[in-house]
Amino acid sequence: MSAVAAPPSPYKGLAPFDDSELDALLFFGREREIEVIVANLMASRLTVLFGASGVGKTSLLQAGVAHRLRREQNAVVVVFSAWTGDAVANLLDAVEVAAGGDAGALRRGGPLADVLAAWTRRLDTELYIVLDQFEEYFLYHENEHGPGTLAEELPEALRRAGLRVNFLIGIREDALASLDAFKARIPNLFGNSLRVDRLERSAARAAILGPLDRYNELVPAGEGVEAQPELVEAVLDEVAAGRVDLGLSGRGGVGEEDSDRIEAPYLQLVLERLWEVETSRGSNRLRLETLRELGGAAHIVEDHLERAMAALSPDEKDAAAAMYNHLVTPSGMKIAHRAGDLAGYASIGEAETQHVLQRLVEERIVRAAENGAEGPRYEIFHDVLAEAVLAWRTEHEAERKLEAEREAAGRRHRRLLALAIGALVLIAILGAIAVYALVQRGDARSQAHRARGRELAARALTSAPVDPEQAVRDAVEATRYERSPAVANVLRATLLGMRVKAVLPAGGKPVGDVDFSPDGKLLVVAGGDGLARIYRASDGKHLRDLRHGSALSASVFSPDGTKIATAGDDSAARLWDAKSGALLHVLRHGGPVTSASFSRDGRLLATTSDDKTARIWDVSSGRQLQRLEHPGGVWSASFSGDGELLVTTLVPAAFDRTARVWDVASGRLVERLQRPDRMTVARFAPTGPLVVTAGLGHVAQVWNARSGRQVHPLIGHSSGIEDAEFSASDRQIVTASTDESARVWDTATGGLVGVLTGAQNFVLRATFSPDGQWVATTSRDRVARIYEPNGTLRVTLVGHRDSVTHVAFSADGTSIATASADGTARLWDPRVQPDLVPLGTQRGNEVAAVAFSQDGRRVVSAGTNGTVRVWRVGVPGHAVATLRPRSRVTAVAISGDGRRSATAGPDGSVQVRDVSSGRSVSVIHDVGAVRALALSLRGRQLAVIGKDGRAHLWDVDGQQSLRTVGDKVHAVSFSADGGRLVTAGSDAIARIWDVKSGKPVTPPLAGHHDLLTSASFSHDGRYVVTTSRDHDARVWDARTGRRIWTLAGSFAQINSAAFSSDDRWVVTAGPAATGIWDMETGRRLLAVNGRDHPLTAVALSPQGWRIAAGGFGGTVKTYDCRLCGNIDDLVSVARQRLAHLRH
Structure with a gap:
């Protein structure tokens, strides 16, 4: 030890520990992992070592594993991570250096396995090759294949029998799935895999005190340094996993906060900073007071990059920002480049690039990764800085953009101010110029104002995918500065993206469970603070608390919704009355209770506990019926659908490989379902065995639980499986895995239905919607996602600040609840598209037409049998008026204002009636056979489409025939003023006619490819919208006949379309949804699901933006499009929704 000089500091900061005598002396906290890894590497041809980014794999491998292996006699150890260039050649160079040049005389020709075999024979040695940072191999050699490449040579070396070479692959956990590229060529690729977790608290304490002791041994007596015990514990508290986050969104980063796990790089960074400050002051003690003075661990970590960047000049910051874009991939992975390449990518001079890189090296933001013939490659200093660098660059570019806009506005302001001063000097003769200057100055201020609004709007769009709530806040703020349609559209877009309905506080500690009542009206949330909170599911209103008294692991409703079971760390489960919150029974265990689940009929409750038992209770009496003994703590229990069997699993720490199946009535163990690895989950199908x-x-x-026979395996994941469950129909199974995917399987065959990708960290839970149409997943990346079972990602639920650990659908599938380690639950709208809400039913016949009253309070619908019904908006169920035909009808219509209806009979007559009174307004005889009818807005004009395919026009009040227009007419509509008529033809052409003259007023509206189903004017008469069997709607200029928009995206026939009262929106109906389209852009804002039957008619209210639609099923449905409003309406909606999120 005396041969080793004392280092300037015993702490490394973000620098990895090297394979050196000094670093090995200072490396503490991983002693157990070193021995396990060394044993595996020596015993196995391939070991896969993985862990989260920043967990300390490189330090462990260099200062720990490699240094330990060098003690072995007759062994050569290589730690290799130079993945740019020729990987095989670089690896052989590294082996040659490690062998001390003894291999240099040997040839290199031929495959890698041959070269290594020759070298190990010549040297008579064991060779241990550690391939560190292997994720970077895929970054630089993604499509590599063929002879001479590592993709071919490594599998061959591993398959070579008798080769005295063992390999270890060290790889980031979020890149583990990339190894699938080798799966076909490396047998049992993951057979010997080890996971490196974050430091345990005791190990982290050793990582603080151990280096300090070593340092004190190396310095002269009296120069040692000590650490206050209270400082040690405070630092450990503050760098616990999840407490510090440098990134943009938690992508692939820290999981749930865990005070027993410590972030090693942050620990070293904090200790290094404390050492710098204390020793610079001449202190020989690391003190808690100094930690507090520096703002705590989180501030020290965050300040590392900020202090480094603040030391740069503005031009140097711009250069750094330009280079950062190429040193970190969008997914947060480091990538190395030479200075010349960075200069070219960033469009800056090479000398300037070298200067800035040197500054960043000095500040330990980047480092020189290699020093080859072409010069060093530079990369981000440490993985944990990668996302911080991206975040800094994004913020810097936004600030520079804002600064540029402000400077431009300032220049305009100064220029105009000078003009104003000149005008004052010559005020007598240049007064007009002064006025002009003042106006221009106001314009400059207005432009600066608008620039601020545009910046906020742009920021809202940028942040929407990662922080929807902040995006809405930014968009609302933007409306203060800029009230343009563009800003309104940004606010609409952010509101559409913010799917959270309510944030439900749960005591600030990780939430243990969430569950909806069977009727979907209530939600129970299991808090880590000992309270189960009951919320109203419609709006998240807090109703009552169930005071269990200790951290909860479960809270679940009984199948009939009358009771709630909670399970907690106080060695008890409790049964509660769901309505009153009264405690019914306390169900005692001898250790923390880990789960609670009801039988399907609700008569029984199964609880599991660390006391090595599962217990079955009678729900009505609280009496224990069975005590099921296990060899370790029990983690979960699941009843069979008939309640006769129960399957249990042990806690993960037990490393048990068995699921046990019990007979509920007798408590007898009937089957053991054995796995070759540790069991994490076992669940029964809702029905069957x-x-x-x-x-x-x-x-x-x-x-098959009754026979104990394995039906089939579900093969496809590349890492451990955290969750598995059946759909309600038993037809499918979903599994969730640490390989960052979920998979859906066919229960009957075991075949893969879909792979659910997109998560950036472990997928923790997966569950089906009640109807089986959707799958919800949760992940450590803080995001829940909604998929179709085939793997199509439909909805991303972003907003939690930590791992999302549980998820539940409401019974009707219209709400989702999530639980998180951030101490909250959230209610979300998971629907890909909202639903039309039933108002009433035209029983026995399809809806042929719908219209609103002028005040928008009533909807008038007409069935194909001629029955007209009036419905009150917002009061579903019963018509307030019904107008029945006096004879059989062949066609029906309603006026645009809903006041008149028209029916055609088989006798060739048309009767027009007043809807409110039912009295006959007019009867027009001898119109012939009628195929369709249309009334004008006020019901004073009538168009009759006869069997001849022509439109016959009538004056209703005068009962006079006006004229006949067109041929091949399938549908017809009047303009609001009654002066024009548009016909929709079976020849796929629409035509606009002058009612008075009967002549066409525009060229034919041609472009559809099949029969037209409808045509309608906008309220101002400037536009026409047509719909067709060709699946499209089209908007036309009613004056020129020019096509404005094609509204495409439907998968079948569109039957009807209408304009909003302000002509800002077009709504289409058919086949099974209404589409709401923006007239300014031609883009669809959203689709509103009609669900049951094809839609045939649609109308919009004259007051507001309520939609009414009807179709083949006879049901009239409505939807209030609150996002269709103006900018003030949108701000009001946004503020209301944001108010629900305060907690």
């Missing part, structure tokens, strides 16, 4: 099990291995199994 099937059980799905999963564990640390990559394969889930489906079993």
Whole structure:
């Protein structure tokens, strides 16, 4: 030890520990991991070591594993991570250096396996090759293949029998799935895999005090340094996993906050800073007071990059920002470049690039990764800085953009101010110029104001995918500065993206569970603070608390919704009355209760506990019926659908490989379902005897619990499986894995239905919607996602600040609840598109037409049988008036204002009636056979489409025929003023006619490819919208006949369309949804689901933006499009929704 000089500091900061005598002396806290890894590397041809980014793999491998292996006799150790260039050649160079040049005389020709075999024979040695930072191999050699490449040579070396070379692959956990590229060529690729976790608290304490002791041994007596015990504990508290986050969104980063796990790089960075400050003051003690003075650990970590960047000049910052864009991938992975390449990418001079890189090296933001013949490559200093660098660059560019806009506005202001001063000097003769200057100065201020609004709007769009709530706040703020349609559209877009309905506080500690009542009206949230909180599911209103008294692991409603079971760390489960909150029974265990689940009929409750038992209770009496003994703590229990069997699993720490199946009536163990690896989950299908099990291995199994026979394996994951469950129909199974995916399987065959990708960290839970149409997943990346079972990602639920750990659908599938380690639950709208809300039903016939009253309070619908009904908006169920036909009808219509209806009979007559009174307004005889009818807005003009395919026009009040227009007419509509008529033809052409003259007023509106189903004017008469069997709607200029927009995106026939009262929106109906389209852009704002039957008619209210639609099923439905309003309406909606999120 005396041969080693004392270092300037015993702490490394963000620098990795090297394979050196000094660093090995200072490396503490990983002693157990070193021995395990060394044993595996020496015993196995391939070891895969993985862990989260920044967990300290490189330090562990260099100062720990490599240094430990060098003690072995007759062993050569290589730690290799130079992945740019020729990987095989670089690896052989590294082996040659490690062998001390003894291999230099040997040839290198031929495959890697041959070269290594020759070298190990010549040297008579064991060779241990550590391939560190292997994720970077895929970054630089993504599509590599063929002879001479590592993609071919490494599998061959591993397959070579008798080769005295063992390999270890060190790789980031979020890149583990990339190793699938080798799976076909490396047998049992993951058979010997080890995970490096974050430091345990005791190990982290050793990492603080151990280096300090070593340092004190190396310095002269009296120069030692000590650390206050209270400082040690405070630092450990403040760098616990999840407490510090440098990134943009938590992408692939820290999981749930865990005071027993410590972030090693942040620990070293904080200690290094404390050492710098204390020793610069001449102090020989690391003190808590200094930590507080520096703002605590989080501030020290955050300040590292900020202090470094603040030391740069503005031009140097711009250069750094330009280079950062090429040193970090969008997913947060480091990438190395030479200075010349960075200069070219960033469009700056090479000399300037070298200067800035040197400054960044000095500040330990970047480092020289290699020093080859072409010069060093530079990369970000440490993985944990990668996302921080991206965040800094984004903020810097936004500030520079704002600064540029302000400077431009300032220049305009100064220029105009000078003009104003000159005008004052010559005020007598240049008064007009002074006025002009003042106006221009106001314009400059207005432009600066608008620039601020545009900046906020741009920031809102940028942040919407990662922070929807902040995006809405930014968009609302933007409306204070800029009230343009563009800003309004940004606010609409952010509101559409913010799917959270309510944030539900749960005591600030990780939430243990969420569950909806069977009717979907209530939600219970299991808090880590000992309270189960009951919320109203419609709006998140807090109703009552169930005071369990200790951290909760579960809270679940009984199947009939009358009771709630809670399970907690106080060695008890409790049964509560769901309505009153009264405590019914306390169900005692001898240790923390880990789960609670009801049988399907609600008569029984199963609880599991660390006391090595599962217990079955009678719900009505609280009496224990069975006590099921296990060899370790029990983690979960699941009843079979008939309640006769129960399957249990042990806690993960037990490393048990068995799921146990019990007979509920007798308590007898009937089957053991064995896995080759640790069991993590076992669940029964809702009906029948099937059980799905999963564990640390990559394969889930489906079993017949009664026979104990494995039905089939579910093969496809590349890492451990955290969750598995059946759909309600039993037809599908979903599994969630640490390989950052979920998968859906066919229960009957075991075949893969879909792979659910997109998560940036472990997928923790997965569950089906009640109807099986959707799958929800949760992840450590703080995001919940909604997929179709085939793997199509439909909705991303962003907003939690830590891992999302649980998820539940409401019974009707219209709400989702999530639980998180951030101490909250959230209510979300998971629907890809909202639903039309039923108002009433035209029983026995399809809806042929709908219209609103002028005040927008009533909807008038007409069925194909001629029955007209009036419905009150917002009061579903019963018509307030019904107008029945006096004879059989062949066609029906309603006026645009809903006041008149027209019906055609088989006798060739048309009767027009007043809807409110039912009295006959007019009867027009001898019109012939009628195919369709249309009334004008006020019902004073009538168009009759006869069997001849022509439109016959009538004056209703005068009962006079006006004229006949067109041919091949399928549908017809009047303009609001009654002066024009548009016909929709079976020849796919629409035509606009002058009612008075009967002549066409524009060229034919041609462009559709099939029969037209409708045509309608805008309220101001400037536009026409047509719909067709060709699946499209089109908007036309009613004066020129020019096509304005094609509204495409439907998968079948569109039957009807209408304009909003302000002509800002077009709404289409059919086949099964209404589409709401923006007239300014031609883009669809959203689709509103009609669900049951094709839609045939649509109308919009004259007051507001309510939609009414009807179709084949006879049901009239409505939807209030609150996002269709003006900018003030949108701000009001945004503020209301944001108010629900305060907690």
